[in-house]
Amino acid sequence: MSTAAERAAQLDLVARLKSAYPELPDAPTPDLLDHERITAYLKPVHDVGGEPDAPMKYEDKQYELWEHMTYVICEVLAWRGIWLSEERRRIGNVDVGRAQYLGLPYYGRWLLAVARVLVEKHHIGLTELSERMAEVKARYGGGLAGKKLDATPKSQGDGSQVKRNEHHKRAVGKGDPQVYAGQAGQPKFKVGDAVVVRELPVIFYTRTPEYVRGAKGEIAAVAYESPAAEDETWDRPATPEWFYVVRFNMSELWYGYTGTTDDVVQTEIPEHWLQAAP
Amino acid sequence: MTDHGHDHDHDRTVKPMVDEITDFEVLEIALRELCIEKGIFTAEEHRRFTEFAEQIGPTPAAHLVAKAWLDPEFKKLALAEPMTASKEVGVDWMEPTGFGTPSDFTAFQILANTPTVHNVIVCALCSCYPRPILGNSPEWYRTPNYRRRLVRWPRQVLAEFGLYLPDEISVHVQDSNQKHRFMVMPLRPEGTQDWTEAQLVEIITRDCLIGVALPKAGVTTNVITDTRPAVHPGTAG
Numbered sequence: 001m002s003t004a005a006e007r008a009a010q011l012d013l014v015a016r017l018k019s020a021y022p023e024l025p026d027a028p029t030p031d032l033l034d035h036e037r038i039t040a041y042l043k044p045v046h047d048v049g050g051e052p053d054a055p056m057k058y059e060d061k062q063y064e065l066w067e068h069m070t071y072v073i074c075e076v077l078a079w080r081g082i083w084l085s086e087e088r089r090r091i092g093n094v095d096v097g098r099a100q101y102l103g104l105p106y107y108g109r110w111l112l113a114v115a116r117v118l119v120e121k122h123h124i125g126l127t128e129l130s131e132r133m134a135e136v137k138a139r140y141g142g143g144l145a146g147k148k149l150d151a152t153p154k155s156q157g158d159g160s161q162v163k164r165n166e167h168h169k170r171a172v173g174k175g176d177p178q179v180y181a182g183q184a185g186q187p188k189f190k191v192g193d194a195v196v197v198r199e200l201p202v203i204f205y206t207r208t209p210e211y212v213r214g215a216k217g218e219i220a221a222v223a224y225e226s227p228a229a230e231d232e233t234w235d236r237p238a239t240p241e242w243f244y245v246v247r248f249n250m251s252e253l254w255y256g257y258t259g260t261t262d263d264v265v266q267t268e269i270p271e272h273w274l275q276a277a278p
Numbered sequence: 279m280t281d282h283g284h285d286h287d288h289d290r291t292v293k294p295m296v297d298e299i300t301d302f303e304v305l306e307i308a309l310r311e312l313c314i315e316k317g318i319f320t321a322e323e324h325r326r327f328t329e330f331a332e333q334i335g336p337t338p339a340a341h342l343v344a345k346a347w348l349d350p351e352f353k354k355l356a357l358a359e360p361m362t363a364s365k366e367v368g369v370d371w372m373e374p375t376g377f378g379t380p381s382d383f384t385a386f387q388i389l390a391n392t393p394t395v396h397n398v399i400v401c402a403l404c405s406c407y408p409r410p411i412l413g414n415s416p417e418w419y420r421t422p423n424y425r426r427r428l429v430r431w432p433r434q435v436l437a438e439f440g441l442y443l444p445d446e447i448s449v450h451v452q453d454s455n456q457k458h459r460f461m462v463m464p465l466r467p468e469g470t471q472d473w474t475e476a477q478l479v480e481i482i483t484r485d486c487l488i489g490v491a492l493p494k495a496g497v498t499t500n501v502i503t504d505t506r507p508a509v510h511p512g513t514a515g
Contacts, residue, residue, distance in 0.1 A: 046403045046404055047402070047403060048402060048403075048422045048425050048426045049402030049403070049426065049429040050402075050426065050429055050430045051422075051426045052426070053422070053423050053426045055423075055427075055434075055438055056421070057504075058421070058423075058424065058439075058502050059417065059418060059504040059506055060417050060500075060502055060503065060505040060506070061417040061505060061508070062505055062506065062507050062511050063508060063511065063512045064508045064509060064510055064511065064512060065303075065508075065511065065512035066300070066303045066306045066510070066512075067512065068328075068331065068512040069306050069310065069328075069512070070302075070306055071331060071414075072324060072328050072331055073306070073309065073310055073313070073324070075327055075331070075375075075379055075380055075381060076319045076323055076324055076327050077313075077318070077319070078375075078380030078381070079319075079323070079327065079375040079380060080318065080319045080323065082318060084380075085380045085383070088381070089403075089404055093403070093404050102422070105302075106405070106417075106420050107302070108302055111302055111305055111306055112305075114309050115305060115309060118309065118312075118313070118318070123313075123316060124309075124312050124316070128312065129308060129309070129312065132308040132311060132312055133304050133305060133308045135308075136299070136304045136307045136308050137299065137304050140298070140299040142296070143296035143297045143298050143299075144297040144299060144510075149510060150307070151307045151310040151311045151314070152311065153310075153311045153312075153314040153315045153321065154311070155315050156315070156317070156320065156321065157314070157315050157316045157317025157318070159316070159317025159319070159320070160317070161317075162316065162317055162318055168375075168377070171376075171377035172375070172376035172377050173372070173376055173377070174377065175371070175372055175377050175378055175383070175384030175385075176377055176380075176383050176384060176457065177383065177384075177385055177457050178384060178385075179377070207403055207455050207456055209402055209403065209429075209453065209455065211402075211429065211430070223385070223458060224385055226456075226457055229456065243456060243457070245458070250430075250432075250449075250451075254430055258431075258434075259432065259433045259449060260448055260449075262448035263432065263448050263450075263451075264448070264449075264450050264451070265429050265432075265450075265453060266450065266451070266453065267402075267452075267453040267454075267455055268453075268454070268455060268456040268457070268458055269456075270456075
């Protein structure tokens with residue numbers, strides 16, 4: 001049971017959680033938004049490189065048991081063909097939206113991604129999950145009081161009817177990205193080529209960082225073949241392409257760069273995002 | 279400093295009077311139970327991966343670098359075929375699934391520092407990190423703060439770790455954001471002539487392999503040592 005005052009207090013707390021431009025009303029009409037702001041709202045939220053921030057104290061953290069168990073469950077789901085790593089990276093790092101991305105602990109997002117993929121791929125019903133959560137919570141009703149945090153499944157399913165991806169079988173003995181080797185033809189670029197990162201429209205997902213889009217760089221390595229993240233992340237048939245490590249001179253990349261003219265940043269970019277520099 | 283040796287802000291640490299199970303703990307247990315009941319994975323598979331994940335850490339990486347310092351032929355191998363070299367320090371990148379630890383993929387590269395180049399790694403998109411050979415990443419490596427700033431203000435960030443690089447050394451930031459995983463091979467420091475591999479390993483800390491510190495005779499700990507406490511600590515990491 002909750003009281004009316006408790007319910008109102010929680011709503012007040014939620015109402016103070018902001019993840020929007022403060023100068024705009026909620027759900028603005030189209031005439032209030034320009035291209036830059038729409039791009040900002042649609043930017044995949046994991047792409048934080050180059051955003052200004054003040055120094056903070058860096059510290060370590062003791063590992064929580066549930067964090068370790070979350071890492072394990074994510075990897076076991078990939079091992080057993082429930083999702084690709086690229087699906088996990090999107091669901092947990094981008095699909096969560098800005099408020100949860102910035103507001104929740106790192107492994108909290110991994111864990112929500114597990115729930116999301118199992119529900120979306122019809123392995124678990126959401127009501128079934130909520131009921132089980134309530135049950136687990138009730139099990140520890142008086143606090144842990146010396147009890148261990150433990151999963152106690154009521155049975156063991158045989159799993160033969162569970163829908164699994166091809167990748168978890170195909171990649172065995174090869175690895176990933178090696179499983180895609182030989183499928184992308186000849187690489188378009190070679191080491192030393194000058195390239196410009198294309199400014200493709202971005203919605204939903206990409207791993208080509210915003211901070212290099214439109215910038216000129218140089219091919220530092222022809223890396224491997226793989227489907228681009230935007231295609232692989234939906235686990236649909238996708239054609240592998242070449243990936244390149246691209247080197248950017250930071251004094252040219254960044255306005256007002258204060259280091260030396262030899263400092264560089266390198267990042268990996270799939271071929272369809274690159275064009276030859278003019 | 280407080281009486282228990284660290285100075286994190288207790289006021290902001292949530293500590294209930296009753297030792298309650300947290301929201302994330304509830305969700306994790308519920309999901310694991312349902313997965314096992316439905317045969318999505320078995321309890322045995324979960325246990326096997328847990329045991330694998332509990333034994334990873336930075337020690338093999340330190341051995342790899344120490345061996346490379348002592349043996350030029352091994353250094354060549356480490357740079358040309360890093361996953362083959364990893365096997366010589368007990369790390370098989372294809373374990374434990376036959377296609378590796380899925381989040382880390384199986385494309386590994388070692389970035390060798392030179393007298394004029396200093397390498398440092400980051401993943402500006404998430405926290406890509408060479409787990410099989412370095413263990414789990416430290417908490418600060420995963421912060422939006424480190425990820426935002428290192429790709430743009432690397433010298434300032436390195437200075438915050440106490441690493442001040444002269445202009446003659448250029449900074450190479452490697453943003454590992456796709457399937458490659460990277461590790462830094464620092465230069466062997468002065469004052470370590472005649473050291474054994476075991477002695478060298480002591481000064482090759484995790485921070486040196488990320489590139490936020492340089493190995494130094496007599497320094498055997500990471501730069502960042504303050505640690506926030508866990509509500510319910512696990513055994514790994």
